[in-house]
Amino acid sequence: xxxxxxxxxxxxxxxxxxxxxxxxxxxxxxxxxxxxxxxxxxxxxxxxxxxxxxxxxxxxxxxxxxxxxxxxxxxxxxxxxxxx
Amino acid sequence: xxxxxxxxxxxxxxxxxxxxxxxxxxxxxxxxxxxxxxxxxxxxxxxxxxxxxxxxxxxxxxxxxxxxxxxxxxxxxxxxxxxxxxxxxxxxxxxxxxxxxxxxxxxxxxxxxxxxxxxxxxxxxxxxxxxxxxxxxxxxxxxxxxxxxxxxxxxxxxxxxxxxxxxxxxxxxxxxxxxxxxxxxxxxxxx
Numbered sequence: 001x002x003x004x005x006x007x008x009x010x011x012x013x014x015x016x017x018x019x020x021x022x023x024x025x026x027x028x029x030x031x032x033x034x035x036x037x038x039x040x041x042x043x044x045x046x047x048x049x050x051x052x053x054x055x056x057x058x059x060x061x062x063x064x065x066x067x068x069x070x071x072x073x074x075x076x077x078x079x080x081x082x083x084x
Numbered sequence: 085x086x087x088x089x090x091x092x093x094x095x096x097x098x099x100x101x102x103x104x105x106x107x108x109x110x111x112x113x114x115x116x117x118x119x120x121x122x123x124x125x126x127x128x129x130x131x132x133x134x135x136x137x138x139x140x141x142x143x144x145x146x147x148x149x150x151x152x153x154x155x156x157x158x159x160x161x162x163x164x165x166x167x168x169x170x171x172x173x174x175x176x177x178x179x180x181x182x183x184x185x186x187x188x189x190x191x192x193x194x195x196x197x198x199x200x201x202x203x204x205x206x207x208x209x210x211x212x213x214x215x216x217x218x219x220x221x222x223x224x225x226x227x228x229x230x231x232x233x234x235x236x237x238x239x240x241x242x243x244x245x246x247x248x249x250x251x252x253x254x255x256x257x258x259x260x261x262x263x264x265x266x267x268x269x270x271x272x273x274x275x
Contacts, residue, residue: 046219046220046221047220047221047222058219058220059220060216060219060220063216065216065219065220067220081129083214083219
């Protein structure tokens with residue numbers, strides 16, 4: 001339910017469906033929330049885990065791969081690593 | 085007394101045999117360096133980690149080609165991958181046989197192939213992690229790490245084996261990999 005609400009919120013807040021993840025994105029405070037946010041943005045989540053107290057998620061979309069680190073206290077991106 | 089005398093004369097007239105050509109030595113120490121760099125110094129997420137890994141792969145590739153076209157002692161035929169020979173070698177070693185193999189001895193040969201295959205497997209899984217199909221795929225990452233652990237264990241065994249065989253036969257194997265020459269004490273048979 002919370003996931004749905006979050007997705008609805010994301011959709012509402014950002015009319016463009018293929019929104020990109022940026023260093024300013026707020027993705028969520030738990031593994032599940034961050035995964036849901038990225039999925040809602042059209043990314044395929046490959047792996048999500050806790051790494052040194054941060055949420056780390058591997059994602060791909062349209063031939064692009066990336067890794068994002070999220071601070072679970074603020075839900076904000078702390079590091080974004082996009083590869084080719 | 086006679087035996088002691090013979091040993092002394094043997095030591096004095098120890099033969100030096102050129103075994104490892106410059107390319108074999110260069111590849112050996114370069115590969116050791118790439119393993120050290122990637123295992124201990126470079127950030128696993130960095131570009132340099134990737135490049136050093138590809139260099140390691142290229143070194144093994146070059147060595148395999150050299151094992152086909154290189155000098156006699158560097159060739160596959162000088163140290164065939166043969167587990168039966170390795171087991172026989174262990175047995176005859178315990179029976180006191182001190183025959184010296186000019187190239188790798190049969191157990192050393194198995195270690196050589198093990199290390200090369202491990203490096204190839206680590207390189208291939210490492211490359212896979214950079215492709216869209218396998219990026220972030222757990223089993224690939226795990227395989228990369230587990231095989232690396234196996235490689236480090238193998239390298240430790242390799243070093244232990246080199247020290248043991250140097251002690252057992254009197255042939256300084258580390259020196260041989262540096263200057264290419266094996267000092268063969270005279271009382272040994274040589275294959």
